[in-house]
Amino acid sequence: MxxxxxxxxxxxxxxxxxxxxxxxxxxxxxxxxPQEPHTLFIACADSRIDPELITQSKPGEIFVLRNIGNLIPAYGEMMGGVSAVVEYAVSLLKVRHIVVCGHADCGAMKGLLAPESVTSLPAVSNWLKNATAARSVAEALGEKHESAAVLMRRVTEQNVLFQIQHLRTHPSVAAAIARGELTISAWVYEIGTGEVRIWEDDEKGFVPVGGTA
CATH class of the missing domain: 1.20.5 (Single alpha-helices involved in coiled-coils or other helix-helix interfaces)
Structure with missing residues (x-):
């Protein structure tokens, strides 16, 4: 030790x-x-993810929130640290953008797809309930005999999109968006290649930065 x-x-x-x-x-x-970050960056607690390095940000530029699976409980559910960080960043620090960033090979997403693997971790199991809808949609959109990797990629993407829906239920976020003071984006980071894919719309899906879908 x-x-x-x-x-x-x-x-x-x-x-x-x-x-x-x-x-x-x-x-x-x-x-x-005083700190004046322009972005709240919500990422997974995975030790291989470094938001400042990925975005090449300097001290004071991004306000970082990390947790298992980059999850954001809907407002009123599991009120605690995540809700407090969101409220603080939006209402007090006046961030202008929020990133919700998922990533490849996410242990939380593996646990979401195989609940039996986290039965010995009651806190983790309870926390992953915030991503249940993502699993349901990812499985519903699947095809017969598709690989586990394809399902994993889809649930990672769906999770980010659903967490943004949860984020919009927070009063501070909803108000800032209504005033035109805040925007949100969904990202997926590929650890092995350094690629970052950002959601464009339903037609384009997640598009690599600097590339095409």
Whole structure:
């Protein structure tokens, strides 16, 4: 266990000696001014996902919310940290955009498709109820003999879209959208290739950034 702590401490030293000096002015500015992020980025807690790296954002530019499966309970259900972060980001920080970002090989989506695999994790099982509709639609749209990978890709996409529907039930979000002050987008990140696909509309579906559907 101690070797993990030492690894983390070594990383801090590299940050202080190699990374921080090159961006010292950026960090000093971030510390001396109130934060004004332009985006709330809702991502999975998966350790392979790095929102700042993916978007090449600087300190203070994106407000990040991470949880298992990048889920957003509908307003009034499971009120807690997620609802508080959304409300804080939209009402106080005045973010202008919200990203809901799913990703390939998501453990939460695997658990959603195979509920028996998470029966020993009651908190996780309960949390995944926020994605039940995504599983139902993904399975309904499936074809006979399709691969598990195809179903996994579809449920990942459907989950992001359904979480955006949940997000719109939050009063702060609904009001900001009505005033024309907030927009929302659905993303899926492919870990192995670095590709990011963003939902365009029902006709185009998820389109790779910089590419075509």
């Amino acid at each position: 101690q070797d993990v702590l030492e690894q983390l401490k070594a990383g801090i030293r590299r940050f202080q000696t190699e990374v921080y000096p090159e961006q010292a002015e950026v960090y000093r500015k971030a510390a001396s001014e």
